[in-house]
Amino acid sequence: MKISRRACIVLLLVAATTSGSCVSAQTDLPVDDWEPASTNQPGKEFPKVNSEGRVMFRIRAPQAQSVTCSFRDSEEFKQDEEGFWTGYTRPLDEGFHYYTINIDGAEVPDPGSKYFFGAMRWGSGVEVPAHDRDFYAVKQTPHGQLREVLFYSESTETTRRAFVYTPPGYEQDTDKRYPVLYLQHGWGENEYGWGEQGHANLIMDNLIAEGEARPFIIVMTYGMTNEVRFGGLRSFSIEPFETVLVGELVPFIDANFRTLADQPNRAMAGLSMGGMETRLITLRNLDTFSHIGLFSGGSISMDDVENTEGFKEKVRLVFVSYGSREIDGGRTRRGGDPRADSEALEQAGLNSVFCVSPDTAHEWQSWRRSLRELAPLLFVDRTTPTN
């Protein structure tokens, strides 16, 4: 098998098109081209976003003494005669952001936004339109299905939820079988994240319509990470989730969906803590998974390769990505050098890809782009000229 490194060209090309830097909202007047955010509830005018990436809030609270939002460096909210409090943020990175509104000390969701699960709560989110948002736009192309399924887990004695994306065509040709990507959310999030904030289904619909990715199934379940506080990561054990995922969910999916149920056709990827889970689980289960994706969630070093029996023979892709704002002098802010790790794997003859999302941080726009870059590389056998 010839293993080649794929350069992450698309992401690098778009790097220069946004300013994205944080400037002080206090010193500049905002550009007056505000539009309701795409993440608003139906019919709600606020929050609004402008072309600078600022977000403006308006909250009716006639008797309140103070209203603020959780974005740092925001303008002070001012109250008008009708009791509406209005304020706006500094320019934010393009993409999706969680936030809360604070009314006289009460941290509450914004009644104008839709709600998303992050930071361990269902709460507000706002979308700052990204220049490259076309890749997750709803288009008039064939759409896959996003299915909520319930499966019983013996190890936890619970009925658990997973979301399963089946690609366009799955219902038409009922003899065809598909590879599967197991895709994990981050700490503080849950199994809704990739479908709601991540638009995984739309990213795949569009890639498949354009012939850029092979149709495959995506499975998203709760990573059991939210009981773990950051300070408690040292005591984190992967085994409970590994048992649910590898021992219970993989067999359930293979029994209930038309999968290609073997190691070459199974991938795992995850963002942030879901990347850490992906790394731990794949390295321990290389007879189950052949493709590994870590989005803002660590990397695989040559030590890992050498300490894991059969790594070079079994692993068909190692994909590592970060938001550009997470990379500091080639190293992530939490230490380690994922780019150097990736290059070392490449030099050792492994299929290793490193991607950087321009002008984004540890946030969903980085991870949407990561999935968009990973998907075309999955389940493409390089031993034959066509797939």
Added chain:
Amino acid sequence: MKISRRACIVLLLVAATTSGSCVSAQTDLPVDDWEPASTNQPGKEFPKVNSEGRVMFRIRAPQAQSVTCSFRDSEEFKQDEEGFWTGYTRPLDEGFHYYTINIDGAEVPDPGSKYFFGAMRWGSGVEVPAHDRDFYAVKQTPHGQLREVLFYSESTETTRRAFVYTPPGYEQDTDKRYPVLYLQHGWGENEYGWGEQGHANLIMDNLIAEGEARPFIIVMTYGMTNEVRFGGLRSFSIEPFETVLVGELVPFIDANFRTLADQPNRAMAGLSMGGMETRLITLRNLDTFSHIGLFSGGSISMDDVENTEGFKEKVRLVFVSYGSREIDGGRTRRGGDPRADSEALEQAGLNSVFCVSPDTAHEWQSWRRSLRELAPLLFVDRTTPTN
């Protein structure tokens, strides 16, 4: 074809087991057996419910002057030294209720609850455990799938969402075809309602596991009703939604799911305004639908039967239900006498069923019970001894 009336026995039997009456919270101390509501966010202690059906809220708002909830006759909220405001409601009907929290005049969701779409907003809901909640409990039985699908609508030039419940076994026997129920939400709600608040998938999973209902597909989409304010109902036109549902969604479902794509195997039901829509659409499309279900949403009179060509030959079931608190001396509060209408249909030899949900009003517990009663009556051909 022999058409028989089915008595609505189950609902009547449970009528005496709950008190459910509204008493003044001001005169009685609540029973101190509070438990976190099942509708809470993960790990959130509040809101809590007790065995009387009261709901207790606790909101941290240190600088607030006033905190209230939208349930009438609630205790005045009191603030403690740590800034937490606490208050509780009168005993509520069992089942699901929408609500808001008011902080110094700001109407906001409760940060402790999960969020549901009703009253034209994503906002808080709370579940008061019902004595008969077992029929929508998550059980260790085979589960169907709840699928989010996107379909393009030519008439509205939009890509629209539907949720499709496929019953257990749908993925296993890929030759089998199924009847379809089109199931509508009420005014101010959307296509999420029956899956989230209504537990339609769990109701069906349990009925099918017990052999009480024939497996069928359920399709839920947005009824386009929320632009219609109550005062505007007189000018309401069914045609835009009729075009989407009958002209676009039915063909999409028949093309993308293994349906029995004929009139005897197609039903429509809806709650409240969804019932009104069901009545209008089925009466105009009796070559498409054979079974009609109206939950707290009007009835079909002998005038309707006589003014609709082929009604007696084409309609296999008319199911009408109400919450007991909606029925006032045999009439609904908005006029009409659905029980008398149903009895007239029965006397005319039609398969007509009238059900009353005990001790509930115009709310989800009435409608969950309505689906539970309707489902066993659907697609059961009475011309042959077994189905």
